[in-house]
Amino acid sequence: MNQCAKCGACTSVCPVYQVTGRESLTARGKQHLLDRLSASKRSSAYPDILSKCLLCGACNDACPRSLDTPGLVIAARHRLRWFENRHFAKKLISKKALLYPGLVSRFIKTAARINEIFTKNLPADSGLRLRLSEFTGQWPASVTSERYTTARSKIWPTQDKPALSYFTGCTADYLFPEIGSATEMLLQKGCGSSLDIPESQSCCGLAAQATGDLNLAKKLAKTNIAAFESNSLPVFTSCASCYSHLMTYPDLLKNDSDWQHRAIRFAGRLQEFSTHFVNSIEFQARCKDIFNGSGPVKRRVVYHDPCHLRFGLKIIEPPRRLLTRFSGIELLELPHGPQCCGHGGLFSLVHPGLSHKIRDRLMANFKSLKVDTVVTTCSGCLLQWHQGLAAEKSTAKAIHLGVFLAKMLR
Numbered sequence: 218m219n220q221c222a223k224c225g226a227c228t229s230v231c232p233v234y235q236v237t238g239r240e241s242l243t244a245r246g247k248q249h250l251l252d253r254l255s256a257s258k259r260s261s262a263y264p265d266i267l268s269k270c271l272l273c274g275a276c277n278d279a280c281p282r283s284l285d286t287p288g289l290v291i292a293a294r295h296r297l298r299w300f301e302n303r304h305f306a307k308k309l310i311s312k313k314a315l316l317y318p319g320l321v322s323r324f325i326k327t328a329a330r331i332n333e334i335f336t337k338n339l340p341a342d343s344g345l346r347l348r349l350s351e352f353t354g355q356w357p358a359s360v361t362s363e364r365y366t367t368a369r370s371k372i373w374p375t376q377d378k379p380a381l382s383y384f385t386g387c388t389a390d391y392l393f394p395e396i397g398s399a400t401e402m403l404l405q406k407g408c409g410s411s412l413d414i415p416e417s418q419s420c421c422g423l424a425a426q427a428t429g430d431l432n433l434a435k436k437l438a439k440t441n442i443a444a445f446e447s448n449s450l451p452v453f454t455s456c457a458s459c460y461s462h463l464m465t466y467p468d469l470l471k472n473d474s475d476w477q478h479r480a481i482r483f484a485g486r487l488q489e490f491s492t493h494f495v496n497s498i499e500f501q502a503r504c505k506d507i508f509n510g511s512g513p514v515k516r517r518v519v520y521h522d523p524c525h526l527r528f529g530l531k532i533i534e535p536p537r538r539l540l541t542r543f544s545g546i547e548l549l550e551l552p553h554g555p556q557c558c559g560h561g562g563l564f565s566l567v568h569p570g571l572s573h574k575i576r577d578r579l580m581a582n583f584k585s586l587k588v589d590t591v592v593t594t595c596s597g598c599l600l601q602w603h604q605g606l607a608a609e610k611s612t613a614k615a616i617h618l619g620v621f622l623a624k625m626l627r
């Protein structure tokens with residue numbers, strides 16, 4: 218504490234400040250609050266302020282003192298148990314879903330059905346519809362298809378000796394199984410790599426950590442580390458948020474030396490999606506004709522940077538390098554540069570109004586480009602884009618980079 222120079226470099230970059238103008242919600246404001254936080258001076262305003270953070274890392278990136286405000290917010294949420302007794306239903310759903318990912322599938326299917334009923338029967342401005350859509354509106358209709366890890370044996374009945382292990386993440390497995398299928402297809406056909414998918418893997422734990430439930434986050438981390446220890450293959454994942462969180466396991470488990478060593482070995486095996494393909498000589502060789510053969514029809518594409526890759530890990534160029542190899546793609550940039558989409562995992566559930574405002578700023582900039590496709594590698598961003606484009610009645614499509622590349626490869 219007391220390290221903040223109060224310089225304000227973190228202010229203008231904070232997506233929450235951009236839509237609220239409230240100094241208390243910036244990293245500087247939160248640092249100030251955390252400096253004075255104590256059990257004896259507890260106020261109901263504290264959890265509210267601490268909950269209004271996307272953990273995007275923009276402040277950390279801009280801070281001349283490299284202060285880790287998102288890390289401090291997570292620690293404070295843990296100490297304050299900020300999620301306890303608040304937003305109980307959302308907490309219950311998210312926590313149970315983390316422990317038992319199968320529940321995600323059932324919940325989503327029910328939510329998608331309820332959503333359909335709202336759309337038909339309730340007026341667009343109905344308060345009930347708006348409140349309930351905080352749960353149900355998250356899920357597009359396509360989520361009702363079969364789980365990816367269940368379906369894959371029908372798509373790839375025989376497997377060669379695996380070259381990579383695949384951490385699917387909940388989204389590619391349960392929510393958008395086409396991401397899992399496309400990833401496997403790209404790796405099989407593009408790189409000649411078969412996949413091993415350990416069955417005992419679980420949710421990465423990012424959402425648990427974001428709520429301050431560090432015990433659950435550690436439990437999930439240990440489950441995943443153990444699940445991938447049956448071999449020493451590189452571990453591939455198609456979700457940017459999962460990847461960035463899996464990379465933090467050594468830090469998460471730093472107080473447990475045995476697990477920390479295992480976490481370091483695990484993190485050293487991780488492969489980020491776009492970096493893997495851009496560096497794969499096999500993929501470049503097999504796709505040479507496709508890169509040059511898209512014909513005269515140009516597709517206007519924007520790549521959306523997930524905050525976790527843009528700030529913490531600085532993975533900005535690889536997806537762009539991959540996309541610009543296709544002669545039929547015109548890659549465009551947003552007028553004011555990359556922007557947060559406002560999803561922030563559970564942030565969009567807890568603060569849907571703020572989340573929509575941040576998303577709407579992004580949509581306003583996006584509209585001026587007249588783009589037909591948005592690609593990204595983060596499952597949360599993808600959900601937010603689906604909702605944003607639907608709200609704007611845009612004809613543009615949001616699609617995972619893997620699904621987009623697989624379509625080009627077919």
Ligand code: SF4
Pocket residue numbers: 230231232233234242243244247269270271272273274275276277286287
């Ligand atoms: S992590 Fe993002 S939302 Fe939170 S204070 Fe920093 S810039 Fe603002």
Ligand code: SF4
Pocket residue numbers: 220221222223224225226227228244245248276279280281282283284286
């Ligand atoms: S950029 Fe860093 S030092 Fe400057 S006000 Fe923000 S948190 Fe404090």
